[in-house]
Amino acid sequence: MLEEVIKYLGIYLLACLKSIFPPLLGPAAGMSNLEIILITIAGLMTSVVLFTFLGEKIKTQVLPIFIKNPKKFSPKSRRMVRIWKKYGIIGVCFLTPLILSPPGGALLVSSVGAPRKQVFLYMLLFGIFWSVIWTFSVDWLIRIGLVG
Numbered sequence: 001m002l003e004e005v006i007k008y009l010g011i012y013l014l015a016c017l018k019s020i021f022p023p024l025l026g027p028a029a030g031m032s033n034l035e036i037i038l039i040t041i042a043g044l045m046t047s048v049v050l051f052t053f054l055g056e057k058i059k060t061q062v063l064p065i066f067i068k069n070p071k072k073f074s075p076k077s078r079r080m081v082r083i084w085k086k087y088g089i090i091g092v093c094f095l096t097p098l099i100l101s102p103p104g105g106a107l108l109v110s111s112v113g114a115p116r117k118q119v120f121l122y123m124l125l126f127g128i129f130w131s132v133i134w135t136f137s138v139d140w141l142i143r144i145g146l147v148g
Contacts, residue, residue: 008039015043019097019127023134027142033135040131041124047102048123055110080108089114093122097130 007029014021019040026036084092089109096105102123109119141147 012039012043015040016047016102018101019044019130020134023138027138033139036135037131041127044097044102044127045124048106051103051106052110052116052119055107084108084112089118090122094126096123097127
């Protein structure tokens with residue numbers, strides 16, 4: 001019983017960091033496709049909720065601990081601004097599970113002042129979309145014998 005809890009908790013925590021981990025690790029852990037999809041969505045949305053509500057505090061109180069002399073415009077911050085200006089809230093939410101990490105996407109949309117309701121809705125929709133695509137893609141690759 002404890003092993004099952006640790007297995008699910010571990011994959012859930014990895015899903016909080018990057019949404020591709022559960023579809024890749026879930027089959028090896030013996031999880032069903034539905035379990036993988038639900039854990040992926042739960043991890044993504046946990047990060048989004050946490051970093052959306054705490055985004056400003058993280059920027060002002062936590063980042064200065066790790067970054068002593070922050071540059072006003074680093075290459076990474078410029079890239080994030082370009083992504084925001086080019087794609088907007090829908091594009092960032094679409095790209096978050098794919099390219100950005102859930103914490104990165106949530107911090108980006110919270111730092112530009114996007115409405116929280118829209119952020120949660122779009123992140124949920126695109127989280128469901130990408131988790132289904134990835135889970136069934138990995139399942140298909142396992143069935144045809146390319147993986148596993």
